[in-house]
Amino acid sequence: MNKRLTWFIIAVALQMLILTAVPARKIYTRQTGKAVILKTSPYDPYTIMSGYYVRLTHEISRPQVSREQWRSWPERQGVWVVLKKGDNEIWYADSVHNSSPEHLPNEAVVIKGKKKNDRIVYGIESYFIPENARETVENDLREHSAQARIEVKIDSSGHAAIIKLLIEDRVYQY
Numbered sequence: 001m002n003k004r005l006t007w008f009i010i011a012v013a014l015q016m017l018i019l020t021a022v023p024a025r026k027i028y029t030r031q032t033g034k035a036v037i038l039k040t041s042p043y044d045p046y047t048i049m050s051g052y053y054v055r056l057t058h059e060i061s062r063p064q065v066s067r068e069q070w071r072s073w074p075e076r077q078g079v080w081v082v083l084k085k086g087d088n089e090i091w092y093a094d095s096v097h098n099s100s101p102e103h104l105p106n107e108a109v110v111i112k113g114k115k116k117n118d119r120i121v122y123g124i125e126s127y128f129i130p131e132n133a134r135e136t137v138e139n140d141l142r143e144h145s146a147q148a149r150i151e152v153k154i155d156s157s158g159h160a161a162i163i164k165l166l167i168e169d170r171v172y173q174y
Helices: 003-032 067-072 131-147
Strands: 034-042 053-058 078-085 091-097 109-116 119-121 126-128 148-154 160-167 170-172
Touching: 003 148, 003 160, 034 091, 034 131, 053 131, 053 148, 109 148, 131 148, 131 160, 131 170
Parallel strands: none
Antiparallel strands: 034 053, 034 148, 053 126, 078 091, 078 109, 109 119, 148 160, 160 170
């Protein structure tokens, strides 16, 4: 085999590896993660769709942290939020850390995010909606945004993946 062909095969294999690695973490998280329900709402109920994605913000994106503590953390720094299950089956932010917590109660889960401006982003801020369901979901979110929730799976590393969007008793899973 000549040298050019070898380098070509290596380059193609590397690109294939990169392309499969991107969705592999979400697939792993969906398969192995623990399911939690989070309170969510659209960023702007009048312009919630961008393409075929609904943009979401979550209650856990703005946990209770002192101003001094928040300002001391650099922008885009990793943030670990300990979640606990509330009485109404919705999980809430119990505590926030700038490193992964060592010991957790059995009923707690840790989700990893990044500090961005005045909130924490987790990579679960948008959810794909097929074109044929776009109008239905958009109207449902406008009319019942206060009842919007998402089911998320969180793996042992703190990575999260959305499983389904829940609005009142309706389930949107794609």
